[in-house]
Amino acid sequence: MKKHPLRVVQFGLGPIGCAVARLVNERSDLELIGGVDIDPEKTGKDVGTIIGLDKELGFPVVSSLKEVLDRTAADVVTHTTSSYFDLFKLQIEEILQSGLDIVSTAEELSFPWLENYVVANELDEVAKQAGKTVLGTGVNPGFLMDTLPLTITGICQKVDYISVTRVINASERRGPFQAKIGSGMSVEAFMEKMESGRMGHVGLPESMGMLFDTLGERMERYDDSVEPVVAEKLTKTDAFTVQPGEVKGLKQVARGFGANGEFAKLTFIAALDMEDDGDTIQIKGRPDLEVKLKGTNGDLSTVAMVVNAVRRVHEAPAGLVTMRDIPPVTA
Amino acid sequence: MKKHPLRVVQFGLGPIGCAVARLVNERSDLELIGGVDIDPEKTGKDVGTIIGLDKELGFPVVSSLKEVLDRTAADVVTHTTSSYFDLFKLQIEEILQSGLDIVSTAEELSFPWLENYVVANELDEVAKQAGKTVLGTGVNPGFLMDTLPLTITGICQKVDYISVTRVINASERRGPFQAKIGSGMSVEAFMEKMESGRMGHVGLPESMGMLFDTLGERMERYDDSVEPVVAEKLTKTDAFTVQPGEVKGLKQVARGFGANGEFAKLTFIAALDMEDDGDTIQIKGRPDLEVKLKGTNGDLSTVAMVVNAVRRVHEAPAGLVTMRDIPPVTA
Numbered sequence A, B: 001m002k003k004h005p006l007r008v009v010q011f012g013l014g015p016i017g018c019a020v021a022r023l024v025n026e027r028s029d030l031e032l033i034g035g036v037d038i039d040p041e042k043t044g045k046d047v048g049t050i051i052g053l054d055k056e057l058g059f060p061v062v063s064s065l066k067e068v069l070d071r072t073a074a075d076v077v078t079h080t081t082s083s084y085f086d087l088f089k090l091q092i093e094e095i096l097q098s099g100l101d102i103v104s105t106a107e108e109l110s111f112p113w114l115e116n117y118v119v120a121n122e123l124d125e126v127a128k129q130a131g132k133t134v135l136g137t138g139v140n141p142g143f144l145m146d147t148l149p150l151t152i153t154g155i156c157q158k159v160d161y162i163s164v165t166r167v168i169n170a171s172e173r174r175g176p177f178q179a180k181i182g183s184g185m186s187v188e189a190f191m192e193k194m195e196s197g198r199m200g201h202v203g204l205p206e207s208m209g210m211l212f213d214t215l216g217e218r219m220e221r222y223d224d225s226v227e228p229v230v231a232e233k234l235t236k237t238d239a240f241t242v243q244p245g246e247v248k249g250l251k252q253v254a255r256g257f258g259a260n261g262e263f264a265k266l267t268f269i270a271a272l273d274m275e276d277d278g279d280t281i282q283i284k285g286r287p288d289l290e291v292k293l294k295g296t297n298g299d300l301s302t303v304a305m306v307v308n309a310v311r312r313v314h315e316a317p318a319g320l321v322t323m324r325d326i327p328p329v330t331a
Helices: A016-024 A046-052 A067-069 A085-097 A115-131 A147-155 A175-180 A187-195 A204-214 A298-315 B014-028 B048-053 B065-072 B085-097 B115-131 B148-156 B175-180 B187-195 B204-214 B299-316
Strands: A007-012 A029-036 A076-079 A100-104 A133-136 A160-169 A223-232 A246-259 A261-271 A276-284 A290-296 A319-321 B006-011 B029-037 B076-079 B099-102 B134-135 B158-170 B221-230 B248-259 B261-271 B280-288 B287-292 B319-321
Touching: A007 A067, A007 A298, A007 B029, A016 A298, A016 B006, A029 A046, A029 A067, A029 A261, A076 A085, A076 A298, A085 A100, A085 A115, A085 A133, A085 A175, A100 A175, A115 A319, A115 B148, A133 A298, A147 A160, A147 A290, A147 B148, A175 B175, A187 A223, A187 A246, A187 A298, A204 A223, A204 B029, A246 B287, A261 B299, A290 B014, A298 B148, A298 B319, B006 B014, B006 B065, B006 B299, B014 B029, B014 B048, B014 B076, B014 B299, B029 B048, B029 B065, B029 B221, B029 B299, B076 B085, B076 B299, B085 B115, B085 B134, B099 B299, B115 B134, B115 B319, B148 B158, B148 B204, B148 B280, B148 B287, B187 B248, B204 B221, B204 B248, B204 B261, B287 B299
Parallel strands: A007 A029, A007 A076, A076 A100, A100 A133, A133 A319, A160 A261, B006 B029, B006 B076, B076 B099, B099 B134, B134 B319, B158 B261
Antiparallel strands: A160 A276, A223 A246, A246 A261, A276 A290, A290 B287, B158 B280, B221 B248, B248 B261, B280 B287
């Protein structure tokens, strides 16, 4: 049964958005039909050129979804602009009200029922009114620390404790990622930046919320801390030279407590020169389980998940859904 | 939101059926309200006694579902009688037509669209007519070689090849399991029994079918072979003493071929004294991934999956569904 290709608009043409658009363009069951970005350096130029294809696609980057829809019809928007509810909420509402489904990389959308309950309900209501579906996903949040461990609990008669540890060897990642995790900063500068707010991985409360809610565990308390990983020896990458005593990355730990104490722990370590790159899930229960996953590539895998989810979301019931509400997203 | 407990009938009171019934009885969101088995040694005795509780439940094992439903209403049947379509089809039809949803351990039901297409369609039609849902699941097939690898492909931009290897150290399993895999047999006796048909793990074609169909790969050819694992030294368990040269287990390999050659390989090894007990999933694609899972316990995990799936199946649309069609089954 050959399915009609779904027409996809890419909303947000940063590095991840461009990679999503390229993969959409590669898939025979999807058709890239528009690109939206407010950057005046990009608007007016051919979408194919901007996303890095070696051919033009015949339509320009425009600054609003309306301009795409004035030209052609669409089915789904892949949305990659912001992590935070206060920044993406109006965009998502506009897309839903334009009659399109959405798959977004917005971390706070992946499981908003803990941290952003009120606005999540508002968005769910807008989606249902429009008869459209919105999903936030990616590799983390969206998979490694929530959907995957939950899927694995399917073979457990009971679960007493879950721990997920993600270790990223940032030496193998892009320079901007190395910068984001604090590479080359002094410990003082790191602590100062951290105090000011948005440093570290976004998404741990969302993953934690999905774990607790899905397993029927009531969350009594949540805490989350970030600390620098300090270089013990000279550490070099193409982008950074880090002296001993300077920061080479960060370690972030989130803990969720239920009625019987700590129920889940999520540890995110991203630093230069980490040897044991990989993801480890440990479940204590009946039976105890341990899963080790090697090879996850954050950017590449987030792009994969977004594009793989497009058809699932288009076929899902209207509303704000999360990864635990829909059938498995697969390649 | 407190949900009304679902009323569950256990159909089939062998070792797995009894374990399912015990777990149903333990769950606050489920209520065990009946037990069906045709064994005259069991009928008439209290279900609590037969499944190994230290209390009576106040209702007897009966030989037909009708006898349960004459006494009380029910929502879902957990079904653990036979692996094979020709043996379970009439049972499943009767249960659906009685107005109940079903979760079954029947291996051939887990993904019947390859090996049993015609009868699967008939069953799907019966389920839809009745407005009820039927799912075949378990740890394998149902999870390790199909649902779990498919779930992991969600973070892949493309998949070129999948290999799943399951190694079971049968020394840690029950005597009947050790017998089933050929422990203590001569190689000649093993080969003879194998030729006669039903020796080895049931479910590889079903897992293979789910992989191909879900990933949109057309299966050009399938083959499946079983060979004995021969003891190199004296091997003892509580149930068996295996001399060097005798069989201590089996190795079964299934291969599925697509347009570009071999696309998936499923290897099942169950033998005494195996050191590397565990499950390994390898995916070649973008990116390459490797997953190692330790701690899976076949019986315990199948029981978990069946019971964990009860509510999902009750809430799923009518028809014959498979694990890739419903949201993740979780503890």
